[in-house]
Amino acid sequence: MSRTSSIGLLVLLAALGFGVTYVLQLGSAPHIAAEQRLIDSRNLLDLIPSDSYDNQPLEHPISFETAALTSSTLLGGYLATRADQPVTVLLRSQTLGYAGAIELLIAIDANGRLLGVKTLKQSETPGLGARIADWPNAWLQVFSGKTRTEPGDSGWALKKDQGQFDQIAGATITSRAVINAVHDALRYFDEHRQALLGKPAHE
Structure with missing residues (x-):
């Protein structure tokens, strides 16, 4: 076989290999995307019981402009429904901790009661504030069942600030x-309940 023929064969084989790889990637892309959506869904929706809703909340984002609140910023949200009735609002909140931004997911039921809080991103001190990212998280579970007014405004603070909540040991600023971010989210929900739940103002 001549040198030219050998080079031509190598080019042909390389092109064939590239083509097969490309086709396989195209075929597997939807599967990979579906798997990623499932992972995202599990990560974001494990705050609420799976039998409490029958829609795909991540496919029902709540439209509102980024809201700068007293101590945090709301980045977006999702709506969980059952039989086309709103049951839970999931709000993505960002606040400033000790070492940087902390992003939280805050689940609030249609009556304004907190179902749970989960840390999505953080850069706090390992072994101290970074424990906010543990899941499940005993400290975050303390907030479940609370509302904007239960406790009252003064109660939404650390005990060392005359409030009702303990802090994560060694992580006052993070706590x-x-x-403050959770209280912000509950206050925002209370003030924008109808818009977040997709209900007409007269209801």
């Missing part, structure tokens, strides 16, 4: 930031 304070999360408490």
Whole structure:
């Protein structure tokens, strides 16, 4: 076989290999995307019981402009429904901790009661504030069942600030930031309940 023929064969084989790889990638892309959506769904929706809703909340984002609140910023949200009735709002909140931004997912039921809080991103001190990212998280579970007014405004603070909540040991700033962000989210929900739940104003 001549040198030219050998080079031509190598080019042909390389092109064939590239083509097969490309086709396989195209075929597997939807499967990979579906798997990623499932992972995202599990990560974001494990705050709410799976039998409490029958829609795909991540496919029902709540439209509102980024809202700068007293101690945090709301980045977006999702709506979980059952039989076309709103049951839970999931709000993505960002606040400033000790070492940087902390992103939280805050689940609030249609009556304004907190179902749970989960840390999505954080850069706090390992072994101290970074424990906010543990899941499940005993400290975050303390907030479940609370509302904007239960406790009252003064109660939404650390005990060292005359509030009702303990802090994560050695992480006062982190704890304070999360408490304020959760209270912000409950206040925002209470003030924008109809818009978040997709209900007409007269209801």
